[in-house]
Amino acid sequence: MFNLTPTVRNLLLINLAVFLAQENLRNIPITQLGSLYALGSPYFHFWQLFTYMFLHGSWGHIFSNMFGLISFGPLLEQRWGGQRFLAFWLMCGVGAGVLYEGVRSYELHKLDAIYTDVVRSPNAGDYDQFMTQSGFKQAEDEAAAGALQRNPNDPELKQAIVQHVEQIYNVIHNSPHAGMLGASGALFGILFAFAYLFPNTELFLLFIPFPVKAKYFVFFYGAYELYSGVHQAPGDNVAHFAHIGGLLIGFIILKFWESGRARFY
Template sequence: MFALTPVVRTILIINVLVFFVTNESIIQQFGLHSFLSDMFSPIQLLTHMFLHGGFGHIFSNMIGLIVFGPMLERFWGPKRFTFFYFFTGLGAALLFSGINYFEIRDVYEAVQDYRLAPTPDGFMSFIDMYAQSLYDQVASFAERFEQQPDNQQFIDGSLQIVNRLYAGQVNEPMVGASGAIFGVIMGFGLLFPNTQLFLLFPPIPVKAKYLVIFYGAYELYTGIYRAQADNVAHFAHIGGMLFAFILVKYWGSQRKNFY
């Protein structure tokens, strides 16, 4: 059905094999953690690209790879395509990690402030700012804390909740090849902009350049306005597309040396 090229086939096989042996321990060890996490390791910038959180996750990524990757590999050759794939994947991880660092740093500072002055109002302000999706779960506790603001049991309980929320964010790993796959999609759209692609949903033809524009605009919007419970690394997708754009344009400016 798909005429796979050597590098695309190898990446596909590695991802599938890793998926079948992946468990929570492997994800925690090799998924990409925040720079602020004690669980962070530089090797995770690479290893997270071969881990996926579920069948739908790996299926969508590998479909993108086998649909758009082979033509790029034929155009550039195996070595340059391999470099492109990992360059965009690492670039995506760095952009995601940089933005994540500033987001988590704000949470960390809020946690530090709350530890110094744990009050009912401060507790609800923290929840409203950083964990709105958990409001219903802590509403009853917050109401009792409001009624007994000097009760050490409620003070300690609020600190446990705040610390647990922070730990959950700072130690939540990011996994998936999505950054590199979005880089591949961007590369395809830049090099073959007028290629007609037939979408499944909705079943209509669309030129590659318009698909890339749609993906980029959607990821930028959701990256900025995403909900806390979204659980999708939109800025990794944007990073993959951004670094793909930079590399393709650079190679284009060095045409006499690369093509």
């Protein structure tokens, strides 16, 4: 079914081997050491900008990424050759991680400012904004914000609000489970390259009952990721801006190669 080219096959095997190591070598903190944490986190290390793309969080996670790799990668490797394909994959993955770090740092900077306001002077508006920005907002948080608005001088309620905010803040900044991982950033670069070079190739997707041209599929998929990143729903732990980063880096690399008249057609 799949005509695996050498580099695609090697990437598939490496990712599977690393995931099996994550699953079975529990005494070695592979996931914690290799996932990409926010700048300023006690768990951040510079090598994570590279290693995060070889780690995955579940069998479903690695299956979806590797399925995309073996579906779209071979034709690109046949056009470019193994070395160029590997360079493209790695550059898209690292670039996606860098963009994610930038967006994450900006979001955390805004969250830090709101956190300071809540702790210094608890009020319903700032508390609601903090919980919304943090992504941890639940129905009980809305109820607590409403109670604080009705009783703004209740010392016990204000203390409970501050303690809850501090707990969430600590989870966001210091939790060992807050790292980003997965090959999705690199894969989105591959998706863009495929749509760029083979725009009218018809794709038959499981969740769409009719063929879709690659250029339309990637355009709408990218638009969905951008919307989901800007309007991220509570509980959504997908790194949408890493996906957008992969698309953007893929575009930049291809235009750079074009300007240098590189042979990739």
